Amino acid sequence: MPPNAPAAAPKDNREKLLERAMSRHQYSGDALIEVLHTAQELYGFLSPHLLTAIAHKLRLPPSRVLGVASFYHFFSLKPKGEHTFTVCLGTACYVAGALGLVERLEKRCCKAGTTTPDGKVSVETARCIGSCGLAPAVIYDGAVLARVTPEGLDRELERIGAK
Ligand code: FES
Known part of the structure; x- marks a missing residue:
């Protein structure tokens, strides 16, 4: 060599x-x-x-x-982005505004179940993730986030430089 x-x-x-x-x-x-x-x-x-x-x-x-x-929602059959947001749409989270979180992510990133073209962010949804006391809950890169707001998602998306 x-x-x-x-x-x-x-x-x-x-x-x-x-x-x-x-x-x-x-x-x-x-x-x-x-x-x-x-x-x-x-x-x-x-x-x-x-x-x-x-x-x-x-x-x-x-x-x-x-x-x-x-x-099982924790298995993925498609390649995921660098960061993954999984919004819980179980009853407690739904009532607490989870749909607004999905809408914000879909507006800013991509449709639920897909990944942005640059591979930066994947958006997923799930049924109850067993953290109803934290509703609305989102699994973000494997960690459960509690009482998530659309503004909180905006801040995180800006922090990671998502377009
Ligand atoms: S409904 Fe969302 S954690 Fe149970």
């Missing part, structure tokens, strides 16, 4: 880490949710290819794996 050549890219060992997670559970179908969590942590989202590979390894029907992955 020439002296100034860039170092080789580190080998992508996500496949190995996922394999290790499945092996830890003896490739049991009962560990599907844990395995899907690990896969999402490693890859950011669950692609059809990944779901098929997991179904094969855990000896489960692909339809069951897809069913579980699409049932």
Whole structure:
């Protein structure tokens, strides 16, 4: 290798880490949710290819794996943006004004269920996230925000430089 050549890219060992997670559970179908969590942590989202590979390894029907992955709001079947806002639309949050939060995010960023073209922000909605006392609640990059207002969303969007 020439002296100034860039170092080789580190080998992508996500496949190995996922394999290790499945092996830890003896490739049991009962560990599907844990395995899907690990896969999402490693890859950011669950692609059809990944779901098929997991179904094969855990000896489960692909339809069951897809069913579980699409049932739970914390799994994503599409790549997400750098920042993700998940607005709870359960009853307590709805009554406390969650729809206004979705409208603000849709006006400023993109439709719920999508990501801005620059990949900066994803907007999601969910049914009750189990924090009704904090309504309206939003999961922002994995952390639950309490009593969120449209103005609070504006401030955060400005802070992260969302257009
Ligand atoms: S309804 Fe939103 S956290 Fe329960």
